[in-house]
Amino acid sequence: MNSISDINLNNDYRHNCKINEPNLVILKCGEAGQIILPDTTPGGTTATIATVTIDTSKFCNPCTKLEFTSNIIATPTSPTAPVVGTLNFQVFRFCNDQQPIPIGGQFSLAVAQATAVPASTIFTFFVCDCNQCLNGCCTYAITVTAAGTIITGNIGVFAARLAAITVDNPE
Known part of the structure; x- marks a missing residue:
């Protein structure tokens, strides 16, 4: 074998990785969560709404696709009062004892309901994270913040x- 082939083998992740589980895949669904932001909730109010924890210790180079879905319901406080607000959603990763790391940008939903009838909207988005913590568990959390x-x-x-x-x- 020539020296170029030796270099390629040494850089091949399968030869550097200590596991022997090809095509390893994990599918994990978190528990359903909910929150109500009542009338006069001040801007900047933030809550964690959903989490999922995955064990990446058996992966050489993990890459995770995270998908968030929810049902947003706007309810007026009176027959003539509108519902107005913007919600910002953000994904954070927690590994070991490190500070939370934001994954991707914020996703925003503007709510404007002028009628006295409650309105429902399905809100979903996904992000990918290929820079995970190795040799342990990662917890991903979705926060929702009242904007404005x-x-x-x-x-x-x-x-x-x-x-x-x-x-x-x-x-």
Whole structure:
């Protein structure tokens, strides 16, 4: 074998990795969560709404796709009062004893309901994380923040769920 072939073998993740489980995949669904942001909730109010924990210790180079889904229900406080507010959603990763790391950007949903009838919206997004903590568990959490100055009316985030699929990424 020539020296170039030796270098390629040494850099091949399968030869550097200490596991022998090709095509390892984890699919994990977190528990459903919910929160209600009542009328006059001040801007900046933040809550964790969904989490999922995955064990990446058997992966050489884990890459995870995280998908969040929820049902947003806007309910007026009176027949003539509108529901107005913006919700910002953010994914964070927690590994070992490290500080939370934001994954991807914020996802925003503007709620504007002028009628006295409650309105429902399905809100979903996904992000990928290929820079995970090795040799341990990662917990991903979704936070929701009331943006702006104040929420008018009641906005509920229901059936909020975070699902993760993790694969070994050869690159």
